[in-house]
């Protein structure tokens with residue numbers, strides 16, 4: 173009835189070409205994974221603003237699925 177496009181693309185985040193990064197803090201035990209460099213930078217900037225710590229973003233290899 174109301175199905176215009178039949179594309180099952182509803183999995184939270186679109187998987188285009190975004191690399192994964194592991195954002196680590198140099199001042200505390202803060203650690204977070206991010207999808208894409210923009211997200212990593214965003215997280216790092218946020219944490220830096222909050223705490224003044226220095227953030228290091230490490231690129232993660234693809235296909236690291238271990239949930």
Ligand SMILES: [Zn+2]
Pocket residue numbers: 197198199200201202219223225226
């Ligand atoms: Zn920190």
